[in-house]
Amino acid sequence: MTPLVLRTVIYEAVLRNVPGGTEEARRQLDHLAKMADLPNVALQVFPFSAGTHFGLNGSFNITSFAEPGAMDIVYVEAPFAQRWVEGGEGAAAYDELFEMIAERSLGQRESVLFLHKLRKEL
Numbered sequence: 001m002t003p004l005v006l007r008t009v010i011y012e013a014v015l016r017n018v019p020g021g022t023e024e025a026r027r028q029l030d031h032l033a034k035m036a037d038l039p040n041v042a043l044q045v046f047p048f049s050a051g052t053h054f055g056l057n058g059s060f061n062i063t064s065f066a067e068p069g070a071m072d073i074v075y076v077e078a079p080f081a082q083r084w085v086e087g088g089e090g091a092a093a094y095d096e097l098f099e100m101i102a103e104r105s106l107g108q109r110e111s112v113l114f115l116h117k118l119r120k121e122l
Contacts, residue, residue, distance in 0.1 A: 013048075071087025074086075
């Protein structure tokens with residue numbers, strides 16, 4: 001059975017927020033770095049140095065299916081509102097938005113190095 005593929009971009013601000021305390025943040029950063037080593041996981045960090053992007057104002061998840069003709073499903077979450085977008089131009093716009101954010105993010109290797117560096121700073 002082919003494992004699911006996860007592509008994720010995490011904003012640096014999220015990684016620097018440590019509400020559970022320093023030790024918990026270190027454990028979480030270690031876990032992210034470990035998961036990024038899996039062959040089916042692509043993890044990127046959108047660093048402060050990349051500036052800002054309107055796509056960082058909230059979170060969204062895109063679920064794509066391998067079956068021919070299957071539509072993408074997007075879950076968008078913002079304060080006081082959530083919505084689902086199923087296929088069509090709406091889902092395609094989120095696919096494009098994700099790619100734009102990913103292009104400005106650190107690559108996989110640089111992102112893992114960033115996680116290790118951030119862990120040492122804590």
